[in-house]
Structures are given as C-alpha cells and as structure tokens.
Amino acid sequence: xxxxxxxxxxxxxxxxxxxxxxxxxxxxxxxxxxxxxxxxxxxxxxxxxxxxxxxxxxxxxxxxxxxxxxxxxxxxxxxxxxxxxxxxxxxxxxxxxxxxxxxxxxxxxxxxxxxxxxxxxxxxxxxxxxxxxxxxxxxxxxxxxxxxxxxxxxxxxxxxxxxxxxxxxxxxxxxxxxxxxxxxxxxxxxxxxxxxxxxxxxxxxxxxxxxxxxxxxxxxxxxxxxxxxxxxxxxxxxxxxxxxxxxxxxxxxxxxxxxxxxxxxxxxxxxxxxxxxxxxxxxxxxxxxxxxxxxxxxxxxxxxxxxxxxxxxxxxxxxxxxxxxxxxxxxxxxxxxxxxxxxxx
Amino acid sequence: xxxxxxxxxxxxxxxxxxxxxxxxxxxxxxxxxxxxxxxxxxxxxxxxxxxxxxxxxxxxxxxxxxxxxxxxxxxxxxxxxxxxxxxxxxxxxxxxxxxxxxxxxxxxxxxxxxxxxxxxxxxxxxxxxxxxxxxxxxxxxxxxxxxxxxxxxxxxxxxxxxxxxxxxxxxxxxxxxxxxxxxxxxxxxxxxxxxxxxxxxxxxxxxxxxxxxxxxxxxxxxxxxxxxxxxxxxxxxxxxxxxxxxxxxxxxxxxxxxxxxxxxxxxxxxxxxxxxxxxxxxxxxxxxxxxxxxxxxxxxxxxxxxxxxxxxxxxxxxxxxxxxxxxxxxxxxxxxxxxxxxxxx
Numbered sequence: 001x002x003x004x005x006x007x008x009x010x011x012x013x014x015x016x017x018x019x020x021x022x023x024x025x026x027x028x029x030x031x032x033x034x035x036x037x038x039x040x041x042x043x044x045x046x047x048x049x050x051x052x053x054x055x056x057x058x059x060x061x062x063x064x065x066x067x068x069x070x071x072x073x074x075x076x077x078x079x080x081x082x083x084x085x086x087x088x089x090x091x092x093x094x095x096x097x098x099x100x101x102x103x104x105x106x107x108x109x110x111x112x113x114x115x116x117x118x119x120x121x122x123x124x125x126x127x128x129x130x131x132x133x134x135x136x137x138x139x140x141x142x143x144x145x146x147x148x149x150x151x152x153x154x155x156x157x158x159x160x161x162x163x164x165x166x167x168x169x170x171x172x173x174x175x176x177x178x179x180x181x182x183x184x185x186x187x188x189x190x191x192x193x194x195x196x197x198x199x200x201x202x203x204x205x206x207x208x209x210x211x212x213x214x215x216x217x218x219x220x221x222x223x224x225x226x227x228x229x230x231x232x233x234x235x236x237x238x239x240x241x242x243x244x245x246x247x248x249x250x251x252x253x254x255x256x257x258x259x260x261x262x263x264x265x266x267x268x269x270x271x272x273x274x275x276x277x278x279x280x281x282x283x284x285x286x287x288x289x290x291x292x293x294x295x296x297x298x299x300x301x302x303x304x305x306x307x308x309x310x311x312x313x314x315x316x317x318x319x320x321x322x323x324x325x326x327x328x329x330x331x332x333x334x335x336x337x338x339x340x341x342x343x344x345x
Numbered sequence: 346x347x348x349x350x351x352x353x354x355x356x357x358x359x360x361x362x363x364x365x366x367x368x369x370x371x372x373x374x375x376x377x378x379x380x381x382x383x384x385x386x387x388x389x390x391x392x393x394x395x396x397x398x399x400x401x402x403x404x405x406x407x408x409x410x411x412x413x414x415x416x417x418x419x420x421x422x423x424x425x426x427x428x429x430x431x432x433x434x435x436x437x438x439x440x441x442x443x444x445x446x447x448x449x450x451x452x453x454x455x456x457x458x459x460x461x462x463x464x465x466x467x468x469x470x471x472x473x474x475x476x477x478x479x480x481x482x483x484x485x486x487x488x489x490x491x492x493x494x495x496x497x498x499x500x501x502x503x504x505x506x507x508x509x510x511x512x513x514x515x516x517x518x519x520x521x522x523x524x525x526x527x528x529x530x531x532x533x534x535x536x537x538x539x540x541x542x543x544x545x546x547x548x549x550x551x552x553x554x555x556x557x558x559x560x561x562x563x564x565x566x567x568x569x570x571x572x573x574x575x576x577x578x579x580x581x582x583x584x585x586x587x588x589x590x591x592x593x594x595x596x597x598x599x600x601x602x603x604x605x606x607x608x609x610x611x612x613x614x615x616x617x618x619x620x621x622x623x624x625x626x627x628x629x630x631x632x633x634x635x636x637x638x639x640x641x642x643x644x645x646x647x648x649x650x651x652x653x654x655x656x657x658x659x660x661x662x663x664x665x666x667x668x669x670x671x672x673x674x675x676x677x678x679x680x681x682x683x684x685x686x687x688x689x690x
Contacts, residue, residue: 037431038397046388052383055442086382120379142487
C-alpha cells in the first residue's frame with residue numbers, strides 16, 4: 001500500500017482533509033473549524049460536555065496487511081464513539097491526530113479520512129480539527145470525540161448495586177474471532193484475504209459499529225445504573241464495572257450471546273467462550289439495570305439484541321456459572337504493558 | 346533512560362496518572378475525570394468552547410538524548426496551550442494520549458506526567474483523561490486542550506487587513522538555536538549536555554512558555570485583528586496569517602526581536618535571521634493590530650516584550666526589508682512531508 005509515492009506538503013494534506021470535512025454538515029453551534037489554531041463551538045448550556053480520547057498504533061492495534069486505510073479511519077473514530085455511547089451521550093465533534101511515514105501516498109491519507117468521514121456522517125459527527133505530521137516508521141492515530149449529555153442522564157461505571165442485572169448488547173467474541181481468522185490464514189494471497197475481509201466476523205474487527213443509538217435509548221429511559229463498552233473483553237471490562245461500583249458479578253456462560261452459528265463452523269474458532277470473555281474489541285455495551293426495572297429492558301433496540309447474562313453481588317470478584325460449577329475469572333483481556341494471559345492473542 | 350525496567354500493568358499506569366492529576370485543583374465545572382469511558386464537565390454558557398490537538402513524535406519532534414521525560418510532558422502540553430493562547434482563550438482541561446514501547450520504566454511515565462502537570466498547574470489546567478498504550482518502537486504523544494473564550498473576543502487567523510501593524514511577543518529563533526547547539530555538540534558526554542540543557546536557548550526548545558497571559562491580555566482589549574502562534578517559524582506562520590486574511594506583509598529585518606545577545610556569542614549560531622525566520626517552535630504570538638489602535642499596544646505584557654516588526658499590505662506575499670532592499674520570502678519552516686528548505690534543520 002506504500003508503493004506508489006506521491007509526496008504531499010502539509011498544506012496539501014490539510015486542504016484534502018478540509019474538503020472531506022466540509023461534506024459533513026455542521027450544526028449551528030460550530031463557530032470555527034479546521035484551519036485555525038483551535039476549533040471553536042458554542043456548547044449547549046443544558047448539557048454536560050463529554051470528551052473521550054483513544055489512540056490506534058500500527059502493529060499494536062492494527063496491521064496494514066488486513067486494514068485498508070478507510071478501515072483504519074473508520075475504526076479510529078468508532079472506538080471513541082463507543083466511549084461516548086457508554087456514557088449514554090450524543091457525539092458531536094471529532095479531532096484527529098495522525099502521524100505517518102513520509103513515503104505514504106496521498107491516496108492513503110484521503111482514504112483514511114474518507115473511512116472516518118463515512119462513519120462520522122452516520123452519527124452526525126463533524127470533523128473540526130487535528131494534527132497531521134510525520135513519523136519515523138509506524139502510523140499513529142489519535143482521535144478525540146466531543147459529545148454531550150443531559151446531566152441527569154449520564155451513566156458512569158460506578159453505579160452498579162448488588163442485585164442489579166447484567167446486560168450486554170449484540171454478541172461477544174466476534175471481533176477477536178475475525179482477527180484470528182485473518183492472522184491464522186494458511187495463505188496470504190490477497191484473493192483469499194479479500195474474501196475473508198467480507199465475512200461478518202472480520203468486519204466486526206475492521207469496522208466495529210459503535211452502539212450510540214442503544215446507549216442513548218438506555219440513558220433516555222434512565223435504565224442503566226452503570227455502563228461500559230466492551231473494548232478489552234468481558235472479563236476485563238466487567239472487572240472495571242465491578243471495581244468502580246465496589247460490587248462483584250456472576251455471569252451465566254450459556255447466556256453470553258455469540259456471533260451467528262454459521263461463523264462458528266470455522267474449525268479454528270472453537271474456543272467461543274475464550275473469545276467472548278477475553279477477546280475484546282467488540283464495542284458492545286455492558287450495563288447494569290436495577291432488577292425492579294427488568295421489564296423495561298427491551299429484547300432489542302433498533303434491531304440490536306439485548307441479552308441478560310448475569311447479575312451483580314456484594315461478594316467481590318467475577319464468577320462464571322457453567323452447569324452446576326461456579327469458577328472465578330479474572331481480567332484476561334489485552335494489557336498493553338504485560339504479556340496477555342489470553343493465549344490466542 | 347530505558348535501562349532499568351519495571352513493567353507496569355495498564356491499571357498501575359492509570360493509577361499513577363490519576364494520582365498526579367488529583368493534585369491539580371479542578372474547577373466546579375468538572376463532573377467526571379480520569380477513569381470512566383469519557384470525562385464530563387459543565388461548559389460555561391457565556392463562552393465558546395475551544396479545542397486544540399497537537400502531537401509529538403519521537404525522532405521527529407523530539408530526541409530522548411536531549412529531552413528528559415518531564416521536558417516531553419511539559420512541551421506536549423505547552424504546544425497546545427500555545428494554540429489556545431493564539432485564539433485569545435483560557436485553557437481549562439487537557440487529555441493526553443501516549444504510546445510507548447513496553448520496556449519503558451514506570452519512572453519515565455511518572456516523570457512525563459509530572460512535567461506535564463507542572464505546566465498545567467501554572468495555567469490552572471486540569472488533566473481529565475486520555476489513553477495510555479504500547480507502541481512497537483517510538484514514543485507518540487498527543488494532547489488535546491479544551492479552553493473557552495467569550496464569543497466577542499475570539500481572535501482568528503483571518504482578520505488582518507491592509508494597513509494593520511504586525512507584532513510579535515518575546516523573541517524569535519531561540520528554540521531552533523537551542524536545538525542546534527544541542528545537536529551540533531562536539532561531545533555527547535552527559536556532563537556537557539547537562540550544562541547546555543541549562544542555557545536559556547536550550548530551555549526555550551525543551552520547555553517553551555506558552556503565551557496564555559499575553560493572548561488573554563490582547564483579546565480582553567480586543568486589540569488583534571488576527572493572531573497565530575509561531576510554531577513553524579515566522580516565514581511559515583506569517584504566510585498562514587496572510588493567506589487566511591488574503592493580505593500580504595512587509596517585515597523590517599532589523600526589528601525582529603532576537604534572544605539576548607549573550608546567547609548569540611555562540612559561534613555556530615551566527616545566522617540569527619535564518620533561525621528567526623525559519624527556525625520555528627518559539628511559540629510566541631504573532632498578531633495584527635489596526636494602526637488606529639497602535640497606542641494601546643503596550644511595550645510589554647507582564648514583563649514579556651511586544652515588538653512591532655512590520656505591517657500588512659494589499660499586495661500578496663511576504664517581504665523582508667533589509668537596508669534599502671526588499672526581498673520576498675517564502676514559507677521555509679519545517680514541513681512534515683517535504684524535505685525542509687531550511688538547510689539547518
């Protein structure tokens with residue numbers, strides 16, 4: 001992807017980004033966008049402002065053998081929209097910082113921003129600024145999303161209480177399965193890769209769908225007592241919820257929603273529970289609801305299934321029920337500074 | 346600096362950052378800080394919100410032979426505060442994304458955040474979130490600063506008019522001279538480096554002082570018709586001002602303020618005009634003032650000198666007057682995607 005060189009100046013890069021950003025319709029609050037020292041907007045006085053920042057680093061978070069530049073742009077925004085969704089918030093603006101080696105083509109940068117803009121458009125998010133610079137070797141992308149939420153509706157990680165029920169949107173494990181299928185490929189021929197890229201599991205990994213609509217739906221009805229997005233895996237993110245709420249949780253293994261069974265017929269991917277618990281990058285919402293409000297939790301939100309998978313307890317720790325066995329499980333998702341205890345990663 | 350290894354888990358890194366961030370006193374608007382999916386604050390209804398993002402990449406923006414981790418933390422915040430200053434704004438909050446190789450010590454990360462926090466404290470800025478992850482090789486730092494400004498006081502790059510006078514704060518060229526002195530050092534012995542690190546020129550490079558107070562002073566009095574911070578060098582940043590204001594400018598070479606003459610006695614650094622025009626990273630404020638308001642521009646703001654160095658014209662281009670010669674000059678600061686035309690860089 002880095003073969004055909006077309007060297008850009010910074011101003012040319014900026015102009016292309018501005019062109020792509022202009023296609024995103026800005027609300028009336030935007031006063032100043034890309035091209036000045038800072039962006040400026042008029043915040044809503046009735047809302048809290050939300051800020052989330054997440055970075056993607058080449059060969060840590062993504063591999064350009066699998067990711068197209070447009071996938072990368074999409075995902076860099078998606079992981080941040082997911083954080084806003086987990087607060088119950090509405091995303092409004094994004095800034096992007098991207099550092100890439102000088103040899104990268106103009107096409108790469110444009111495609112990156114087009115991928116980002118296509119997701120931004122779906123969520124009504126406007127690209128208002130950022131920084132574009134060179135790096136020695138690896139690509140580094142950092143996106144900041146600014147959102148808003150009514151003060152009474154904000155959902156944190158710390159409100160779960162013993163007896164609250166545990167829910168998750170969509171299905172878990174698909175993203176890690178998709179990555180595994182890509183990396184364990186017996187052939188690296190582009191044809192085989194191109195075919196695999198189209199599978200729903202692989203798309204879950206390359207282009208996760210942030211659950212903004214579900215997060216808003218839940219927050220509007222003030223159903224969750226606590227919420228987090230599943231970025232590091234159920235074991236790690238449920239651990240965060242429990243730690244910050246000072247509770248424990250019991251999860252029923254057979255209730256954990258998995259990707260469609262057709263995907264599971266791929267023989268390499270038999271450890272579905274391992275992927276669901278520790279795989280990460282599903283960007284589903286994991287949330288607590290007081291049991292008295294159980295009946296108000298729908299089975300699906302705009303077609304996205306909602307599953308009750310367990311409940312919170314006063315006993316600390318996270319526990320998995322399988323048949324008549326109950327075993328404690330521990331955060332085993334990806335840790336950037338330790339070898340992961342997930343053997344598949 | 347990467348020798349003594351002390352491997353951290355992500356949670357441990359997060360806890361250390363939270364501890365440092367807690368020492369920064371938060372205003373009443375902060376609702377939720379580091380540790381949830383997003384930070385949340387209540388914006389002021391009477392202000393515009395300002396957002397600025399700038400990244401620093403190892404071996405592009407900084408070299409760990411010269412930068413201590415605390416210098417790096419300081420500078421990563423300083424370059425963003427400078428952008429808020431150039432709008433006339435008041436900085437409030439910051440988020441940081443840092444990616445670094447696994448082998449880095451716990452001490453490095455702590456010192457980075459301590460350096461950042463020491464500057465944050467000076468400016469009343471609160472660290473409210475971010476992302477800490479691993480990289481394959483180089484360190485990447487991206488900081489986003491959130492600020493505010495009264496709508497009537499915002500200063501953009503596009504308001505300069507023919508006849509407006511051109512001003513700059515402080516002195517130009519010092520940062521590039523400091524870098525040059527570090528890199529051209531005939532000895533790499535730490536003793537010699539440590540001594541040089543203390544010089545004011547080198548400090549200008551390692552720990553630039555963002556001109557927030559001057560920016561506020563000017564905006565409060567609504568003196569500037571346009572403003573920008575000098576991050577890429579006078580030639581490049583004056584070019585941006587002119588381009589966005591659709592004007593030209595004439596600069597009087599002998600009026601360009603230089604670092605104190607004692608610094609200039611270093612024999613390698615004789616091309617003072619080259620450094621001042623193209624060196625960059627001085628983070629001074631460059632601004633236009635309508636000539637009728639000339640008398641209101643003070644000679645100094647809180648001890649920081651203000652110099653009138655030229656004026657704007659309807660003739661496009663940027664021109665340098667030396668004696669009775671007038672020559673056009675062009676953006677020659679650092680361009681991330683082209684070999685710089687500044688031979689010293």
